[in-house]
Amino acid sequence: MSRQKFSLVTDIPLIIWLTLVWSALWQDFGPGTLIPGFIIAIVVVNFFYLPPVGLSGRFNVLSLIAFSGRFLVDLVTASFEVFWLAISKGPDLRNAVVAVRLRTRSDLILTATGHVTSLVPGSFVLEVDRGSSTLYLHCLNIVTPKDADAVRASVLRSEAGLIRIMGTRKELDELRAEESTP
Amino acid sequence: MLTDVIVSILLIGGAFMSLAAGIGxxxxxxxxxxxxxxxxxxxxGLLLVLAALAVETGSWLLLPVLFLCWLFQLLTSPVSALMVGRTGYRTRHLRRELLTLDELDDVVERAIVDQAERQRPAGADGADAGVQDGPGGSAGAAR
Structure with missing residues (x-):
């Protein structure tokens, strides 16, 4: 297996991240911890390489904050919804396996969308089809086709949020075009 | 006093989530x-308990560790859910009569047939890239 020696776009964020993790674990952000952490991060990135992740080169912090806020709200409401379902419906629950076809071709956004969907109680990813960017979700309390549509819409909304954070220019333009023509 | 109140609310909230999971x-x-x-x-639940810890200790240096703790849970729990769910689905550990809609069934069936056909003439062909690669990947092995 060969890999380009040092690609700045993918390695620099990884090295910074590893350095911060190192310092966080030592609970010390002084130079005495940061500099060894940085050196270890470089060694780790060069010796234990991961399959390259296709980053788009853009990252919108404002969108990230908005997305995190919505994620937390969803998390709390969905947690209580599932709790209520456990009490009120329990064994009579009807579920569904729903296929959602995403717009993106990027592995990173596909994975992130799957994660966000799995983390919010009420739906989790059962199967991923990378070739066609399709997520197969198991969802609680789906009785009518309308409920399934609501799930699809909410997953696509998560994906749109993630594209706004770190999608490519092209995906973002397509998203804007889609939103302006309802 | 105020921190005690906040900490108790957060801890009870976290415990409540465990209770909800147990009932579920x-x-x-x-x-x-x-x-x-x-x-x-x-x-x-973990977020609430970690938040309680953060408020109780009041140390800024602990905050990144607690955040990492939560983040790694966020990264790993969907993966384990996928593995268990995927295996459970393929080994028929589910009650189909409870599903009102199943859009995966056909895909998995087709993938199993495809894989069987591919293996017959070519022998150990390995995985080749294709639309069915994801769902069909280890269909044979998982059953």
């Missing part, structure tokens, strides 16, 4: 719906 595990009818209950204390 008992009440939900099959493996896949129980998985939903199992993810809850891991995400929101």
């Amino acid at each position: 595990l008992l009440r939900f009818p099959d493996l896949l719906s129980r998985m939903h209950a199992a993810t809850k204390p891991q995400v929101l």
Whole structure:
């Protein structure tokens, strides 16, 4: 297996991240911890390489904050919804396996969308089809086709949020075009 | 005093999420719906308990560790849910009569047929890239 020696776009964020993790674990952000952490991060990135992740080169912090806020709200409401379902419906629950076809071709956004969907109680990813960017979700309390549509819409909304954070220019333009023509 | 109140609210909230998961595990009818209950204390419950810790100690240096603790849970729990769910689905550990809609069934069936056909003439062909590669990947092995 060969890999380009040092690609700045993918390695620099990884090295910074590893350095911060190192310092966080030592609970010390002084130079005495940061500099060894940085050196270890470089060694780790060069010796234990991961399959390259296709980053788009853009990252919108404002969108990230908005997305995190919505994620937390969803998390709390969905947690209580599932709790209520456990009490009120329990064994009579009807579920569904729903296929959602995403717009993106990027592995990173596909994975992130799957994660966000799995983390919010009420739906989790059962199967991923990378070739066609399709997520197969198991969802609680789906009785009518309308409920399934609501799930699809909410997953696509998560994906749109993630594209706004770190999608490519092209995906973002397509998203804007889609939103302006309802 | 105020921190004590906040800490107790957060801790009780976290414990409540575990209680909710326990009730869910008992009440939900099959493996896949129980998985939903199992993810809850891991995400929101843990967040509440960690937030309680952060408020109680009041140390800024502890905050990154607590954040990492939560983040790694967020990264790993969907992966384990996928592995358990996927295996459970393929080994028929689910009650199909509880599903109102199943859009994966056909795909998996087709993938199994495809894989069987591919293996017959070419021998150990290995995985080749294709639309069915994802769902069909280890269909044979998992059954």
